[in-house]
Amino acid sequence: MAKFDADTLRELRDIREVAIRTEKHPATAVIIWVVVADEEVFVRSVRGSKGRWYRDLATGSATLEFARRRLGVRALPAGDAGSIARASREFLRKYQPSPYAQSIVRDEVLQTTLRLEPS
Numbered sequence: 001m002a003k004f005d006a007d008t009l010r011e012l013r014d015i016r017e018v019a020i021r022t023e024k025h026p027a028t029a030v031i032i033w034v035v036v037a038d039e040e041v042f043v044r045s046v047r048g049s050k051g052r053w054y055r056d057l058a059t060g061s062a063t064l065e066f067a068r069r070r071l072g073v074r075a076l077p078a079g080d081a082g083s084i085a086r087a088s089r090e091f092l093r094k095y096q097p098s099p100y101a102q103s104i105v106r107d108e109v110l111q112t113t114l115r116l117e118p119s
Contacts, residue, residue: 002117012036019065022056035090042087045112046103054112061119075114084113
């Protein structure tokens with residue numbers, strides 16, 4: 001699995017939101033949350049499998065936009081319970097002040113946890 005460099009991990013760890021443009025819908029950016037847990041980058045759809053960006057990314061690639069950067073990514077399902085739990089803990093830690101933090105760790109959205117890697 002390809003890894004992100006230390007500077008990119010630091011930026012993604014610190015930034016609150018990123019924009020994502022999928023290969024299938026490159027003209028439309030969607031704002032999402034991203035976390036870094038144990039040097040791995042995770043995203044999750046708050047809308048579960050109904051989220052368009054999630055469906056697009058699960059079968060293609062995308063570009064993250066943050067800090068005046070564009071970063072090509074591809075996703076792998078984070079299907080193991082350990083990765084999903086680590087991502088959930090990090091979502092709650094990072095976004096705890098938000099009234100929406102609990103929405104991203106609901107049981108029905110956990111299966112949409114994706115591990116990102118650079119493309």
